[in-house]
Amino acid sequence: MATTRVRFCPSPTGAPHVGMVRTALFNWAYARHTGGVFVFRVEDTDAARDSEESYLQLLDAMRWLGLDWDEGVEVGGPHAPYRQSQRMDLYDDAVLRLLRAGHVYESFSTPEEVEARHVAAGRPPKLGYDGFDRDLTAAQRAAYRAEGRRPVLRVRMPDEDVAFDDLVRGPVVFKAGSAPDFAITRGDGSPLYTLTNPLDDALMGITHVLRGEDLLSSTPRQIVLYRALIDLGIAAGTPRFGHLPYVMGEGNKKLSKRDPQSNLFHHRDRGFLPEGLVNYLALLGWAIAPDRDVFTAQELVEAFDVRDVNVNPARFDLKKAEAINAAHMRRLAPEDMARRVVPYLHASGLVAETDFDALPVRWQQVLVAAAPLVSQRMTLLGEAPGMLGFFFAPDDAVPIEPAALAQLGPDARSVLEASLAALTVLGDAAGPGGAEAGWTASGIHDVLNAALVEGLGLKPRNAFTPLRVAVTGRRVSPPLFESMALLGRDASIRRVERLVVLPELG
């Protein structure tokens, strides 16, 4: 059996779109699942809309998500180059052969003329090209050229139904005459997507075309072009097509490029894990099992088959995406989590370094130790600064939320004073001879519990909330005693002392 060859072939226009990424993901997963080849080609034939910046973003997106490709831009391969802007001679050659064989013809009609003919004949104006130039004589063509007109080349559509078996939708039939003869070049001779996409697929031996549903109705045209390419010996056969459901936004519309949620990098900036996004995107139109929806890319690859892809459009649901991401967050090993959090800490100005390895060892240790405390409390890495910021702030400058202060009762000061008295008797660390007196989470808990809950008869909630505010500045924080243990004895005590004397207190 021939090797499966699939491709991802975006146009570099604008920022990477989550719908586009989902298409890339399914192609990648299918290639990996079948042991096939994943080709990454860039379709930059529209100079007016394409940009180098967008091309770079595409690479960035694919690499970030871990969607590696076997052939294509940057890595090369037997069918290089993989940017269509560098393949123009190939297109020119194919166009010539198509024209000589009579599969395409020169068309001089302007859109305005076509429309005028429809109107004159009492037809709706927007019917599409009418085949007017199909059988122009050489003399007529010469006359048009003499007027200064430059023709586009059109493919003759057959007067018969075009059918194919869609990998996700099953049999699809387009009625004869429903697609007009279509252009494959512009008037200046430059090739259009309608030519370059199927031609490159043929040239690159693509066996399975998995793409968005928006291209479903262009499939009969591509099949007809493919027949011509087969006739010319350029294509070995027609690929199998599979049309993936849309990714929808709010309302019932395709997720718009204008919507920030459509931008992959928007989600990365907020702190999505690539694992989380890959997992969530795979859920849009596919399911790994009836009762499970958290899985790794590897598990996706093992289970993925295009034939299992759903036909319905799927709405991008940020809440669900975040929940999936949170599940992956909890799976991260402490050091892994610590490393990933650093860029977000840096972005918030909490640390000067952008990279974990550049951090002072003391802070590396704090981060790794704090990771397990916060991993199940975070949905996105972007929450890390809020969650961990108090570790990095100077003791006398920990920001204290007004709301956190406001919730404290009138006895907060006395609670803090009692805490101080209890804490100061605690040693620096758990000594070999006196474990109960060490500055550890359990040591701190025991001594505080004895002083406040048992001693003063306070409810745990009332006893520990003032301390939490003193140490972290917030009403919500990582576990208090573990945080104090990590922060260290001196820093913890200084922070409590600071709050005690704060005039705003009670």
Added chain:
RNA sequence: GCCCCCAUCGUCUAGUGGCCUAGGACACCGCCCUUUCACGGCGGCGGCACCGGUUCGAAUCCGGUUGGGGGUACCA
């Protein structure tokens, strides 16, 4: 206008004629756990668009209706 696709809880989905008085997840609401917030556990809310057929039997098959979406470019 014409062509094509689609239709299960609010959302993502499982379901390919009997295992379905329709399963899971997110969201939401209770309760439990608990030093906050979470995690976790338990429970609840909530759906086969409609009408006909086929069949002993239909969410599943067929036809239609309605409702969405896409295409109909010298964009991709």
